[in-house]
Amino acid sequence: MSDRLDDLERRIDELRAGVRTAMRARDGARARVLRAELRGAERAWDALVSGERPVKEEPPRLVTVREQVHQGLRLLGAAAQPRLIVAVSAAFFGGTISSSRLTSLRRDEERSFRSSPFGRPYYLCAALTDRLSPARGLLTLSAWPLERRVVGPLSPRVDFLTCAIAVAEQETGDERADRLLVRMARNIPGAADGTLGPPHRGRVIEAARAELRVHADRDTRDRAELAQRAVAQLDDAARLFGAATLGTIKKEYAT
C-alpha cells in the first residue's frame, strides 16, 4: 500500500507542477485537463490515507432556506442584505444558511410567482430602486407595504437603524446575537458605551431612534413618492421583483 501511496504522491506532485506551469503560461485548457486528473489522484490518496473520503457533517435541515430567510426578514422588518439576514437567522433561530445559498433565491421566487401568481402565502422579493428596478443585494417580503419595499437615498440608513432596533429588542443569551448587536451598535452614534461585552439594549434602541428622527421625514416622503410611482407604473410581478432596467431589457430581447 505504501508503494501505491508513494506512486500517487509522485503523480500528484507532477500533476500539480503541470497545472501551475500551465497556469503561468495562461494555458487554461491544459490546466483544466490536468486539474481533473489531479483531483482524481488526490481523491485516491485521501481514500488510501484515511480509509474513506471525509464527509463534512451537516446538521439535519428542518427548516427550508426560504423559511429561514422569511423568519429573519420578519424579525428585521426592513429591507436587508443576505449577510445580515444570515447573521440574524443564526443568532435568533439557530439558522444554518450561508450567504451563497441566497443568491439564486430571488430568481426562484420570481419564476414561481410568474408560473402561478400569488400561489404562495409570501414571496421573498426585491427592494425597488428609484428607477423601480430591483436593488442589488437587498431582500424584502411580499407581505410588506410598498413604502417599506422601495429605497430612496436615505432608506439604506433608515433600514439599517430599523434593523438595529429590531435586533436590540430581542431577548437572548446567545453569543452570536451579542456579537451582531456589538457590530451594529458601533456604527450608531451614542449606541456603544465603550466597554467590552454586549452594549446596553435600551441604549442602542434610544440612539438608533434618535438618528431615525433626523432622517424620518425626508425618507418617508421619498418612499411615498416612489411607492406611488410603482403602483402607477408596474404590474404585479414587477411590483414584487422590480422593473427590468434598460440594460436587462436589451439583454432579454437579444436572447
Next chain:
Amino acid sequence: MTAGPEQVIRNVLADLPRHRGVVVDSPPGAGKSTLVVRAAAHIAATGEPLMIVAQTNEQVDDLVTRISGKHAHLTVGRLSAGGYVPPLRMLELPGVRVGTRIQDLGDPDIVIATADKWAWIGGRVWPWAIVDEAYQMRSDKLLRIAGLFERALFVGDPGQLDPFSIVDGDRWSGLSWDPLQSAVSVLLRHNPDLPVHRLPVSWRLPASAAPVVSRAFYPFTGFRSGTSDGDRRLELATGGMGTPHDRALEEAARSGWALLELPNRHTVRTDAEAVQAVALLAGRLLQRGAVASSEQGERPVTADRVAVGAAHRDQVAAIRAAGVPPQITVDTANRLQGREYDVTIVLHPLSGRRDATAFHLESGRLCVLASRHRHACVVVARAGIAELLDAHPSAEPVQLGVPVKFPDGWEANQSVLEHLSRHRV
C-alpha cells in the same frame, strides 16, 4: 498686504508672554539672527534670565558676538563642552564669560550653548528660552532640554535640510513625537494652537534670487527681497578672456545667476571636469577682482566672501584638492546651512548622475546651495539634468499619519533648473 518685517518682529515680541511657545519661520537671510538678538534683549530687559539654544558651536559663537556687539550692557555666559576652544575675539568681549559649568558663568542675563551641551544641564529652570535653527534640530534633542525652560521662542528655516539618522526610524513614523522629526514639527503637532509667524523679507538674497528661491522652495508662504533690482551690483575689475568660465562669471555678475553647462555625460560623483570647472571659477573670480556694491557700500569680494558648495563630502575633498584658493570656504550643503557669502559656486547635486536618489532630490539640499549668496550664484552642471528628472521613477513609500512635506524635491529641482536654463553658458 502682508505685514512688513518690522511689524512681524513686533508681533512676535508681543506674542511672547501670551503663549507658551512662539514659532518664527525665517526664509534664507530674512533676519533670523537679528530677530534672535532683538528678542534676547527684549526678554533680558524684563529682568528675567534667558537661555539660548543653537545647534553648532559656530552658531553659538556667532550669537554671542552679535548680542554682545549690539547690547554691550548685557552679561552673556557661553557654556561649552570640555574640548571646546573659544575663539580669541570672543574672550575679549565685555560681559562675556566662557565655562563648562553653569556655576562658572556667574549669573549672567543670558546663557548660550548648543543643544548637545544643554542636554547635560539639569536642576534649574529658565523662565525663557530661544531655540535657534529649530528646524534643523531633531526632536529628541528638544525632548532632552525642554524641561529646562517654561516658555520659548523657536526660530528657524523650514526650507533647509531635515535632520536625519544613521538608523532606520520607520518604527516611529506617524507618531506625533517621532524622534527623527524636527523640533518644530513635534512641537506644533502637540501644540497646534501656537502662533507661527513668518519673516517676509530676505535681506540676503538679491532681487534676482528671492523670487526664484521663494517659488521653488517656499511655494505656499513665499517671501520677497529687501532690495530691488539695481541695488546690488557685482563688477569684475579686469576683463575676461572669453572662456566659458569667464563668460559664466560675467553672466552671474550681470544677472545674479549663471549655469556653466558641461557636455552631457554620466560620471562618477567626483567628476574631474566638473570639479576642475568649479575650482577654476573660484580662482578666476578672485583674479578678476570682483567688487560688490550694495546698500552696505562697496567692497571687494575677497576669498572669505566666497563659498563653494557640493552635495557629498568626497566632492568637497576633490574640489579642495583641485586648487581652490585656500581662504575660500568649500563645504557640503549640510555645513553651509545658515551661512552667508557674496558669491557662491555650486556643483549641482544632479550633475552627471544617471539616476536621482532621494538624497539628490531632497529639496532642502538644493535650497541651501541656492540661497547662500548676496550677489550671485554660479552653478556648474552637466547637461542632461532635465532628462534625468524626466526619467525619474516615482515609487516613494507613503507613511500613514505623516504630513506630506512640501515642496516636493522633484518640483523644486525642476523649477530651479528652468530658471537656470535662462542663464546658461
Next chain:
Amino acid sequence: MNPQHRLDVLRGVTPPRPHDARAIAALAANPGCARRALMDGAGVDKDAAARHLGFPAPFGQSPFAITRGNVFEALVKADGCAELLRMLRELLGLPVAEVAYHDVENVGAHLRHAHTRTLIDRAARDEHDAGTLYDHPLLSLEIAGHTAYLEPDVVAFQLGGRFHIVEIKSFAVIDGQADPSAVAAAARQAAVYVLALRTLLEELGHDPLKVSHDVVLVCPENFANRPVASLVDVRRQLAVLRRQLTRMSALDRLLEGLPDDLTFDLRPDDDGRPTRPVAELADALRRTTARYAPDCLSTCDMCFFCRDEARQEGASDLLGRQVRDELGGVASVAEALGLADGTRDPAAGQEEIARLLRNAERLRKECLT
C-alpha cells in the same frame, strides 16, 4: 504618418488594452524606459507579449487575497455603508443628517458613466440637497488618445462641500502604521481617480478643486475585521501623474528613428492564439531601448524579457540603479572589470572611474590574498 497612427501600427490588429487606474498609476514606475512608454502608449498587452516571448511575468495574486479583498469591501459597504458612515463621521465630522446613498450601478452597466456625470453635476450644483455617498461610480480619463474607464470604490460628498475619493484596501493598519509601499500604491491609484473626477467637474463647468486632494483610505485595523479610515494627501502623486500623462501625449520623440512598419503585433489566430514567430517579435522589441532596473521585477510585465536582454549584453543595470550610477559612464560589466584589472585602457572621460576601480581592485586583491 501621424503619431497616433504609428502607435496603432505598433500595436497591430488587437484593440488597445484599456488602462485601469492601476495601469495608469504604473506609468510612473519607470518613465525613462522607451520600450515601456511605447508599449503603454500604443495600448499593447504587455502581459500577452511577455508570455508569447517565453518570459511570463512573475506576478500573480493568491485567491485567498482576492477573496479577502472582496469580503472586506463588502463589509465596509454593508447596510447602507454603515461602517463607512461611522468612519467619515469620526474622521471628518460628517453631519449625522448626511446619509444619502446612491448606487450608480442601479442604472445598468452601459449607463453608469452618464449617470455618474448626472449625479456629480447635480451634487456640485446644489450641495444642500446632494447625496452623500456614490457607490460604483464610473469615471473616465483620456490616456494617449484613448478613453480609460475608471472605477473608484466610493465617492463621498458633503464633507465641507467637497468630494472625497474613498479607497478600500484590505491590507492592515496596525497600531496606526501600514505597509508604506502598499499605501503608496493606493495613493497613486486614488490620485488617478481624483484627477478623473476633477476633469469631470471641469468639463461640467464646476471648480475642479471641489475634489479634495485628501483621499479616504479604508483598511482593516489591527488584526480584526473592523475597518478604519485614514486621510492620505495625494498632492505629490497628482503632480507625478500629470507629468506622466503629458509625457504620454508626447511620444513622437520616441517614435523618431523607428521604421514605419515596426510592430509588436502578436498576429493572433481566430482563437486569439499568437502566431507571430517569437524571434521576430523579440527583434521588433529590441529595436526600442529598454531601461531595465531590478525594480522592474515588481512593476513591469516585460521584466524577465528585459532582464534576459541585459544579461546577454552584460549590462551593469542588472545590479541595480545604484551600482549603475556609481560606475559613472561605464555600462558594461566586462568594460568595468577590464578597467579594474587594467586590461583595458580607459576611454576619454573614463580616467576617474578607471582609477577608482583599479584602486578598489588593488584593495580587494590585497585583502583576499
Next chain:
Amino acid sequence: MSLLTSLARLRALDEGIAQPIATVRHCHLADRPMVFIPLKLSGEAAAPLAAMLGADRDRPRLLVVAQPRNRDLRFAWAAELAGVLLPYVEGFLRDTETVERRNADPYERAIDAPQILVPNRAGVAFVRLLGRSMRFRRADGPYPVPESVPLLGRWLTYFAERAAYPGSSLMPAMTEELGRHWASGQSGLEDANLAALLAWITTGPSDDAEDPLIWPPAGPATDPGFDAEVLAPAMESGSAERVTEALRTQLEPSWRLMWQAIDLLAGLEEGAGVASRWEQDRGSFSGMAAHVAEGAPPQPRRDGAVAAAARLARMERAQAAYDAQRAYDDPLVMAEHRLTGEAFAGEVVDTDPGNTEGEGRSRKLRPLVVIKTDDPVRLSPGTSLGTPQRRAQGAELVSAGEGLVTVKITKGMGRGRTAAPGAVPEIGERVCYTSLTDDFQGSPALPDAEATPWTHGGPPREYVPDDEDAQEEWS
C-alpha cells in the same frame, strides 16, 4: 553599497559565482540555533498558515493551521508554537553569570542565549506581527486563549525588535546575513530570495531558484500558484492531512537551504568583535527575561516619546559601534573606508618615538609615525585616528600628501617619559589608521516618562492593558 562591493558584484556576475566581501564572520552563530520558517495566509496581516522549526536539522517540526480562518485553530497553532519555542528560550535562563556594574547593582546574565534564524527580512516582520497579535491576549475573560500564547507574543515581539538592533544576532535574517558576507552577481532586490542567493554562493546562478515549483519561496508569503492550485483545494477538501502535506512541500526545501546557509556561515572564522556584541545580546536577553519574571506588562503598542528617544540613541550608538567594529575586525571591510579616504594602510617608513609637545610640566610625549601609503587619504590634519593593530591607542593626523602620512600618537603609549615597548610601530611594519572609532561617549539623560515635557505632549497616560487589547478578533 560601496564601490568595493559593486566591484565584487561585477566580478561575481562575470565569474558566475558570488565573491566574498568579508574575511571573517560578523555575526554570532549559536551552538544550537533554532531555525524558524513561518508561512502566512495571503491577504491577511498575520494569519499563520504553518511553520517549520527546530534546533535539529534532521527533525524539523511542522505546525499547520488546517483552516487558517478559524480563530480557535490559529490559537491552538500558537499554543503549539509556544510549546516548542518557549522551552527553547527558557532553557537558556538556567546557567547565568554575575556581572558587576559601575554605579549599579550587579545582575545575572545568561551564559548563552537563544538564536532564532528566519529566512529573510519579511520573516522578521512577520514574527513582529505575530508577536503583536498575541501579546495582548488574555487567558481569562470573554476571548480566552491558551496561557502560553501571550507569553510567546512577548518573546516574539522581543526577538523581532532586537533584530532591528544593529549588530544583534538573536534573530538574524538569513539572506541579510549571507549578503553581508558574499556579493552575488544579481541585485540586492533579488538577493532577498534565499534559494537564488545560496545558488550564487555555492554552485552559481540558476533560474530554477526563481521557479516556485522547484524552489518554493522561503516565506512568509506563499506562491500564489500554490495557493490557487494546491492549498485552496486541499483546504476545501476538509482533509487536514492533505493541507499538512501540501504545506510540507513548501517548507522542506527552505528548511534544507537554511541549514546549508548555517554551514556556510559556520565555515567562516568569527570576527573579534562578535563575542562582545553577543555578550550584549545575552545581557539584553537576560534583561527581558527578568522583565517577564517580574510580571511587567507586555511591550506597548508604540514607543512613547521618551522611550522612542532612548531607543533611537541606543540604536545609533549600536550602529556606530557595529560599523567601526566590523572595519577593525575585517581588512576587507576596512578597505571600503580606505577606498573613500577615511582610512589608510601602508608601511611605516619613519618614526620619532621620543617626540614631545609643550614645555615644562605640560610637556607631553607625542611619538610621530610616518607611513607610506597608496591609499587616497581624505582626512584633514587634526582628525583623531584609531588603528586595528593597537586598539587601545589614539592618534591624530599631522599631515598627508604625496603618498606619505604623518600621525602622532596621543593615547595608549604608556605613561612614562618614553613610549612603552611595542607602542610605537617599527619601521617596516604594516599599519592601518582610520577616523572611524568606537569611542562611546555617554549620552545625556532623558527625562522620566512621567516628566515628558509639554513640547512632546506632556506626561503620557499610564498604560493599562484594556479590554480592547484582548478582544481583537483575528478576522
